[in-house]
Amino acid sequence: MDAFLLSQYVLSGVVIGVIYGLMALGITFIYSIMKMINWSMGEFYMIGSYVQYALIVSLLGPRRWWLALPLAMGAVFCLGLVVQRLLLRPMFVGGIERRDEYATIVTIALMVFFRNLAIVLGGPNQYAPPDYARPTTLGTLPISGNRFVALIATLVLLALFSLVIRKTWIGRALRGAAQNRVGIQTAGIDVLRLDMLAFGVGVALAAAAGALLAPDFLVYPENGAISTFKGFEIIVIGGLGSILGSVVGGVLLGVIEALGSVFVSAAYKDLYGFLLLIALLVFRPTGLFGERERTV
Amino acid sequence: MNRRAGLGLVAALLMVGLTTPGVAQKPVKLGVLTPLSPPGDASAGQFIVRGAKMGAEDVNARGGVLGGRKIELVIEDDSGTPEKGAAGFRKLATQDQVVAVVGQFHSSVMTAVQALAEQFRVPVFSTQASARQITEKHLTYTFRTHVIDPDRCELWTRWIKERGFKRVALITENTDYGIGLVDETKKAFASMLPGGELKTIIFDRAVVDLTPQLLDIKNWKPDVLLNGGIGTPMYLIIKQAYDVGLHPAVPMLISYDAPVRAEYWKTLGEKGNWASFIVYYHPTMRLTARGEAFRKKYMAEFKEDPIYGAFNAYAQVVLLADALNAARSDNSDELVKALLAGKFEGWNGTISFSRGEGPYWQQWTPPMLVTQYTKPEQAFTDVKIVYPPQLKTGDWMPAPKR
Numbered sequence: 001m002d003a004f005l006l007s008q009y010v011l012s013g014v015v016i017g018v019i020y021g022l023m024a025l026g027i028t029f030i031y032s033i034m035k036m037i038n039w040s041m042g043e044f045y046m047i048g049s050y051v052q053y054a055l056i057v058s059l060l061g062p063r064r065w066w067l068a069l070p071l072a073m074g075a076v077f078c079l080g081l082v083v084q085r086l087l088l089r090p091m092f093v094g095g096i097e098r099r100d101e102y103a104t105i106v107t108i109a110l111m112v113f114f115r116n117l118a119i120v121l122g123g124p125n126q127y128a129p130p131d132y133a134r135p136t137t138l139g140t141l142p143i144s145g146n147r148f149v150a151l152i153a154t155l156v157l158l159a160l161f162s163l164v165i166r167k168t169w170i171g172r173a174l175r176g177a178a179q180n181r182v183g184i185q186t187a188g189i190d191v192l193r194l195d196m197l198a199f200g201v202g203v204a205l206a207a208a209a210g211a212l213l214a215p216d217f218l219v220y221p222e223n224g225a226i227s228t229f230k231g232f233e234i235i236v237i238g239g240l241g242s243i244l245g246s247v248v249g250g251v252l253l254g255v256i257e258a259l260g261s262v263f264v265s266a267a268y269k270d271l272y273g274f275l276l277l278i279a280l281l282v283f284r285p286t287g288l289f290g291e292r293e294r295t296v
Numbered sequence: 297m298n299r300r301a302g303l304g305l306v307a308a309l310l311m312v313g314l315t316t317p318g319v320a321q322k323p324v325k326l327g328v329l330t331p332l333s334p335p336g337d338a339s340a341g342q343f344i345v346r347g348a349k350m351g352a353e354d355v356n357a358r359g360g361v362l363g364g365r366k367i368e369l370v371i372e373d374d375s376g377t378p379e380k381g382a383a384g385f386r387k388l389a390t391q392d393q394v395v396a397v398v399g400q401f402h403s404s405v406m407t408a409v410q411a412l413a414e415q416f417r418v419p420v421f422s423t424q425a426s427a428r429q430i431t432e433k434h435l436t437y438t439f440r441t442h443v444i445d446p447d448r449c450e451l452w453t454r455w456i457k458e459r460g461f462k463r464v465a466l467i468t469e470n471t472d473y474g475i476g477l478v479d480e481t482k483k484a485f486a487s488m489l490p491g492g493e494l495k496t497i498i499f500d501r502a503v504v505d506l507t508p509q510l511l512d513i514k515n516w517k518p519d520v521l522l523n524g525g526i527g528t529p530m531y532l533i534i535k536q537a538y539d540v541g542l543h544p545a546v547p548m549l550i551s552y553d554a555p556v557r558a559e560y561w562k563t564l565g566e567k568g569n570w571a572s573f574i575v576y577y578h579p580t581m582r583l584t585a586r587g588e589a590f591r592k593k594y595m596a597e598f599k600e601d602p603i604y605g606a607f608n609a610y611a612q613v614v615l616l617a618d619a620l621n622a623a624r625s626d627n628s629d630e631l632v633k634a635l636l637a638g639k640f641e642g643w644n645g646t647i648s649f650s651r652g653e654g655p656y657w658q659q660w661t662p663p664m665l666v667t668q669y670t671k672p673e674q675a676f677t678d679v680k681i682v683y684p685p686q687l688k689t690g691d692w693m694p695a696p697k698r
Contacts, residue, residue: 124339147539218532266499266506267470267498
């Protein structure tokens with residue numbers, strides 16, 4: 001095996017890993033603020049891909065795909081706000097005793113609902129928006145233009161997200177909510193509004209991944225299933241609640257899957273990530289960048 | 297009216313009531329169990345349903361079966377998964393009490409439901425499931441009017457030999473179909489192309505990123521790539537092979553007739569060009585009177601040429617109607633006897649089921665052809681048959697360099 005081929009496989013894993021990291025970031029962000037797992041994350045990814053496709057094909061045309069991306073994210077953000085306000089907020093204001101179970105049931109029901117809605121509205125077939133860019137090369141790796149665009153857009157979104165979280169007032173409030181929900185309320189911050197915002201932003205990140213990968217991974221009712229699966233793996237590997245962990249976990253998962261599928265067998269591609277996940281759970285249960293929870 | 301005349305009138309009315317066809321008679325139910333949602337090839341299922349419905353309409357327009365009973369279709373979605381297929385078959389057999397089931401597309405699902413067909417004694421027809429073991433088990437209630445994978449792999453090995461290709465890569469999914477393709481191609485290579493080199497990659501059907509596998513194939517430098525994906529994976533292979541520079545520089549042969557559907561170009565655009573693919577029907581093919589009538593009606597209704605899956609589902613419903621009439625009963629054992637004894641007019645020939653050796657058990661095989669797209673957005677009606685030599689209407693062409 002020469003270094004050239006090895007570099008191709010590693011690079012292909014890095015690229016897909018970074019993009020999956022976006023999905024993981026959405027999951028971990030919602031968890032950090034709301035302390036709940038959104039099992040319907042893949043369906044927001046799917047809706048993002050459908051909105052992107054619909055906008056490009058019927059309204060904006062193939063050249064303005066870059067305009068469709070923020071619009072798709074915005075549409076899913078608004079949908080996220082509505083879902084959070086109507087279905088998830090009662091968890092925090094209605095005196096519900098078993099919040100985890102409530103959130104699990106509601107988000108799994110949403111998953112089934114959105115999948116079936118997609119079949120009713122768009123049929124069971126697959127669609128693909130036109131390519132965003134022509135195939136190119138990234139170092140030694142021949143890569144689709146779409147995936148190159150997705151990589152750049154993901155890096156930009158991650159940088160923006162990090163900037164907002166670290167440097168702005170709202171970012172500080174969100175970090176505060178992640179550390180202590182009760183504490184920030186004593187500082188006069190409406191934590192229920194932060195929940196809405198966090199849920200909207202989290203699902204919009206999933207929608208961005210769906211929209212960016214739509215030309216390569218196609219648009220169909222179940223296209224979010226695999227990315228949700230990867231997203232959960234990544235947050236366990238990287239550490240729940242860690243932005244850096246989402247990116248590093250994504251890259252690690254992508255590379256291990258790429259190498260395993262070439263050097264061992266492609267039939268067990270999902271297994272390699274699980275082996276890594278099990279190893280981490282044994283030796284570092286908090287994940288690579290996760291912190292042990294401290295409660296008083 | 298005197299007493300005798302009155303009695304005569306009552307008797308006459310009773311006679312009319314007993315012999316007039318179609319008056320309040322229980323319909324004969326046929327199940328259509330096919331993929332209508334992902335992860336199955338839902339597009340294929342939709343065409344199968346179209347054909348089956350038109351078959352039932354035709355039979356009913358001719359007066360139905362068994363002295364005037366109408367055919368009623370009960371349509372179930374198997375989603376291309378064995379568990380949903382088994383649940384659907386169980387419902388069709390027990391709750392709906394269908395006399396037979398058509399529409400099976402995915403080999404994994406067909407393999408799961410044929411055991412139930414034996415248990416419930418309900419004949420099941422493979423409409424487009426081609427794995428060898430389906431008919432090789434020699435089950436009483438399993439019938440197939442579709443090609444089998446040993447024949448498919450033999451055909452593509454002959455084509456590979458004719459083209460002079462030596463290094464062949466096969467990428468396929470980890471289903472009964474995909475694994476069967478690998479086994480059968482290895483056997484065909486051993487017997488027909490001993491000098492040929494074969495690289496096989498089996499991937500998980502749920503995986504969407506096949507870039508590392510396609511890079512691996514590209515670096516192996518094959519002469520031809522065999523695409524064994526079904527539904528979405530078939531499209532993903534073409535798209536991603538194009539993106540890594542493998543297709544169309546390296547010729548690709550798709551294992552079944554999905555490219556004839558309109559969604560092919562919508563999904564792939566120019567990336568779909570230069571692909572070769574196996575079909576079982578071509579518009580230049582000579583059809584039976586029944587097949588020709590179906591084709592005309594289909595074109596009038598859907599404004600497009602019918603697709604093989606629709607032809608085959610139509611033929612299965614109509615031949616089941618013929619078999620029910622021959623059996624004079626909707627009893628499953630009588631129906632099986634009639635199916636084995638009869639000759640039925642299909643869409644392109646006479647269908648009969650014999651109990652042959654190996655997979656040729658209750659099996660009827662349609663023709664197989666290799667065709668090729670040579671222009672983006674090319675209509676299937678304009679596609680040339682490039683193999684086998686005795687049926688070809690044009691020459692296979694390599695893609696120009698990008």
